[in-house]
Amino acid sequence: MKSTIFQRIGWFLVAILGAAAVGGIALNRGESINAIWFIAAAACVYALAYRFYSAWIAARVLVLDETRATPAERLDNGRDFMPTNKWVVFGHHFAAIAGPGPLIGPTLAAQFGYLPGTLWILVGAVLGGCVQDMTILFFSIRRDGRSLGQMARDELGPIGGAAALVGTLMIMVILIAVLGLVVVNAMKHSPWATSTVAATIPIAVLVGLYMRNIRPGRVLEGSLIGLALLLFAVAGGGWIDHNESLRPLFDHEGLTLAWFVIGYGFLAAILPVWLLLAPRDYLSTFMKLGTIFLLTIAIVLMRPEIKMPALTQFIDGSGPIFGGSVFPFVFITIACGAVSGFHALIASGTTPKLLANERDIRMIGYGGMVLESFVAIMAMIAATVLDPGVFFAINSPAGVVGKEAADAVAKISSWGFPVTVEQMEFLAKEMGEKTLFARTGGAPSLAVGMASIFGSAFGNGLLAMWYHFAIMFEAVFILTTLDAGTRVGRFMLQDMLGNFSPKLGETSWYPSVLLTSGMVVAAWGYFLYIGVIDPNGGVNILWPLFGISNQMLAAIALSVATGILVKSGKLKYAWVTGAPLAWLAMVTTSAAWEKVFSSDVRVGFFAAANDMADKLASGALPAAKAKFAPQLIFNQQLDAWLTIFFVVVLWVVIFDMLRVAARYLRGKPVLPLSESPHEPSRLAEDWVRD
Amino acid sequence: MLHKIWRFIRQVSGDDAYERYLAHHAAAHPGEPSLSRPEFFRREQERKWNGVRRCC
Incomplete structure (x- = not known):
């Protein structure tokens, strides 16, 4: 098919617009820049990359073959292997890959200014993440839908296979801990948020009972009922917040909430899936797709101004949210949204068993990741439309800026991001919260950003409702990841233990279920606990650890892909996966190097451990801090060894x-x-295909 | 058009999974007894959640 002159001119114009938008974003040093430029830049970059790069990969590198039967056709069993409409597969694939990660990472990375994160999201996705998802999906389809771990074993050998398995398990543990921490930070001393999030549990159970016993298999009906109840729970939370006798029931310290989350995680892992896990997933999927859609509409309608500067002084590594300079830390802070190793598990899991034709690999694999990357861009917009002073006040942990509001605003203002106590109090009141200070983790600042965008698009009167809706929306699918992740971790652990004791490997033997679920929950529960008691806000520790582990998995996936390309006699195209692999290996290794060896106590794990040990020995720590110091010291050392382990595996x-x-x-x-x-x-x- | 959208929504959400199973069953294993709706739904949920279904 030869392109007509009009098509060429059209693509030429897209290229010009894209270049202008990216250039405008990159070079703007004025007061503010409109969010529409971000949307335009993203749309043009994605369109060009999809039209040309992914088409080239499909035709030349992978050589997709439309006439070849896919596993869905050959192994059709009417259940997991089944030829399915490509848009349906796209929906499933996108719902599976897009979790809370692309919302949180960009929000945290906004401390460097909007530019580093935005550029990495765009470039990382089109040259790295999309390519990884597409190639792994292709290789899995050519191998009967086998998983990444199996492909690593078959193509590279037992070492690669074992690394993929261990890596996945570790990521799961760190991921769940950090997500749990984000939820805890959003709920602490917020009866409205806590009661709304708590209400999602009985709602999910109700939907589960409905779908199993009352109207079996009526997924849509059940989900709609659940969604209505969720919205009702958001409003009900406001009522509880104003009710003097109910309020204290939901007003808790971070640590108490962390224990609730841990207990919930264990219960969710041992209860049957139909009761809690599956219905919650239906609700969170609908909620996720709906909210992302709404956010897009609101941003396009409102075209808010970006108030964060392009670059902040924190690119030198002194940032309050997490320590570390822009290189390499922006590249591991934003994993999901740019390159996420986890996607390789989905692209070699359920998706390859559904595709009816190989030619759709391009749309599902490459296109699905493009859409997730776009979600990350929107999260970046929602974080950067806030006044930078407000953004830092919400996200800076008390250990960095001080516990008292007056200290915190003085410190943040001294960085050149003016903010006042009154401003924060007014904002908290508008959002129906007592305080918004030190809610590290990204969810609350994103919720404030989303609430202000929604508020200005759909009416300002309901700001507090929008805020808690956004919190509930994030909490719902964070908790889904927590349940599902614990369960997957349990299966992997049972699989491993099954090598030593076959009985423990039986996934339906209840003692083994209890034991292995308990082990997985204990593992992430430990990191969550430490994260909550750490005055510097455990996000500083856990998020980089998560980023490093996720990029390590991406590197494993890209290694498998590169190995297969070379073995297929396509050495000259091996750079397609080899180049992103080299880049990831470099950023992951240098980030890990800094996390282990840096003498900056906010970056280096050993430095932090030694610093605290010295302070403890000299009696410089107040009693409240000294109590936790030994645990924090141990944890910093553990994290350092964990990081070393990740890099060695890589x-x-x-x-x-x-x-x-x-x-x-x-x-x-x-x-x-x-x-x-x-x-x-x-x-x-x-x-x-109809 | 509306009909098509509705069908798409049902398929994406898995609302029509049982009907599609019946169609597959009738075509691939004619004559054999098929699962009832509740039975099918129970089995499907167990199967679906025995693996990585959700990402970060």
């Missing part, structure tokens, strides 16, 4: 891949390609 996999590639290129025997043989597709052209 390089072991990379060297394993290079070893296999080198052997192949020198003509020595390697594990054969595990691709399934070609079978012609018998699906009529438009059979499933």
Whole structure:
């Protein structure tokens, strides 16, 4: 198909507009810049990358074959393997990959200013994340829908396979801990938020009972009832907040809430899925898609001004939310939204079993990630439309800016981001909260940003409702990730333990379920607990750890992809996955290096441990802090070793891949390609595509 | 058009999973007894959640 002259001119104009928008964002040093430029820049970059780069990968690198039967066709069983309409698959795939990550990462990274995060989201996605998702999806489809771990084992050998398994388990633990922390920070001393989030549990159970017993399998009906109840719970939370006798029931310290979250996680992991997990997932998926859609409309309607400067002085590493300079930390702070290793598990999980035709790999794999990246851009917009002073007041932990409101605003104003106590009090009152200070983690500032965008688009009178709606929306799918992640962690652990004791490997043997669920919950519960008692707001520790582990998984996935490309005789195209791999290896290693060896106590784990040990020994710590100091010291050391472990795993996999590639290129025997043989597709052209 | 959108929504949400299962069953295993709706739904939920379904 030859492109007409009009198409060429059209794409040329898109390129010009994109370049102008990106340039405008990058070079603007004035007072403020309109959010519409971000949308325009993102839309043009995505359109160009999708039209040209992904098409080139599809045609030249992967060589998609429309006539080849996919696993969905060959292994059709009417359940998990099933040829499915491509838009339906797209919906499933997107709902599976887009969690709270792309909302939180950009919000935290906004401390560097809007520019570093925005550029990384755009470039990282089109050259890294989308490519990873697309290639892994393709390789999995060519291998009967096998998982990343299996592909690593089949193509590279047992080392790669084991690394993928251990890596996934570790990420899960860190991820759940940090997400739990975000929820706790949003709920502490907020009866409205706490009661609304608490109400989501019985609502999910009700929906579960409805879908199982009252009207079995009527997913839409059940979900709609649940959604109505959720909205009612948001309003009801406001009523509880104003009710003097009910209020104290939901007004808790962070630590108490952390124990609730841990207890909830354990219960959710051992209860049958139909009761809590599955119905909650339906609700959170609808909520997620609906809210993202609403946010897009609101941003396009409102075209808010971005108030954060392009760059802040914190690019030098002194940032209040997390320590560390813009290189390499922006690249690990924003994982989801740019490159997320976790996606490789979805792209080699449920999705490859549904695709009816290989040509749709481009739209699902590449396109799905483009959309997630766009969500990250919107999160960046929602964070940066706030006054920078307000943004930092909400997100800076008390350990950095001081516990008292007056100290905090003085400190933040001294950075050149003016904010007053009155301003914060007024804002908190508008949002129906007592205080918004030190709510580190991204969810509350995002909720304030979203509430102000929604408020100005759909009426300002309901700011407090919008705020708590946004909090509930984030909490719902954070808790879903927490349940689902604990469950997956349990399966993996059972799988591993099953090698030693077959009985423990039985996923339905209840003692084993209790034991392994308890172990997984204890693992993330530990990090959550430490995160809550850490006065510097555990986000400073946990989020970089999560970023490093997630990028490590991405590097494993890209190693598998690069290894397969080389073994398929496509050495000249190996850079397509090799270049993002090299970049990730570099940023992950240098971030890990700093986290381990930096002498800055806010960056280096060992430095922080030693600093605290010295202070404890010299008696410089007040009694309240001294009580927790030994635990914090131990934790910092543990985190340092964990980081070292991640980097070692990362390089072991990379060297394993290079070893296999080198052997192949020198003509020595390697594990054969595990691709399934070609079978012609018998699906009529438009059979499933109507 | 409306009909198409409705069908799409049902398919995306999994609302029509049982009907599609019946269609598959009738085509692939004619004559064998099929699962009832509640039975099918229970099995499906168990199966669906035995793996990585959600991401960060």
